[in-house]
Amino acid sequence: MNAPRLHGAIRLPDGTWIRGRGLRHPAPDGPPPDFGLYLGTSRLRRRHEDLLTWPSHWIDWPDFLLPRDRDDAVRRIRALHERARAGEAVEVACGGGVGRTGTVIACLAVLSGLPPSDAVTWAREHHHPRAVETPWQRRWVTRFPR
Template sequence: MTPLGAIRLAFGDAEVTITGGPFDSMPEGARGLCLEPRSARVAEAEWRLDIVDFGVPDPAALRAVLEAMVAAMRARPGDAFHVGCRAGLGRTGTALACLAAMAGIEDPIAWLRAHYDPRAVETQEQAALVRAFAAGGTCLSD
């Protein structure tokens, strides 16, 4: 199984590559955020946020886990990072779009759909969460 796609984001001087897709497709050695509690590889997750399929996470919990992930990216930008759920589109797309917002991307959903997968961020609730996250989010690209 291979990741669905990859994006590159800059957080200050740290430019990182983040793969996305099913969590079970996480590349060996990658530092991963698992969003799927039933993943066969959930025990390998460095970060975990259980979200029901097609659902949205608690915004504060999402912000906390993504801030921890960004801190790790800044500290070790050469590491491999992965975000995954079951298919890599809805929950994964939501988390990746929020990371894009944290990196200063103005329209993170459109950007993610252009650079990762046009099907990313599947539901209106997921899109609303990303928009709210971006509107209230701190730009961490400085």
């Protein structure tokens, strides 16, 4: 696959590129994404949605917890992976860019063919050392449906 178009993107095990970031940090340099998947409550959404001028979707996902609607989250994460596989420049982000974002990146690694038992370690090596912050987030990754 081609090099990433988005500054700060990482390469998933299947060669697909994705950027993970925190919305509370300054936006990275370079072009905006083609699509973004954002993870947070309505409060985080109200704070940041007006700054996101590209197509996007929000998953209702409280900090340190799991998505309120599991099935919708699984569908949205799979769709994000498909967009990235099709060559779109995509990003995933939550407030800090660590726990929820790291959880989705670990799930994307599973969709990329990595065994679920290795996905959290992979996300910590390639995205952030504290990715997937809580025991329930780690369990969610290991049970993420391929």
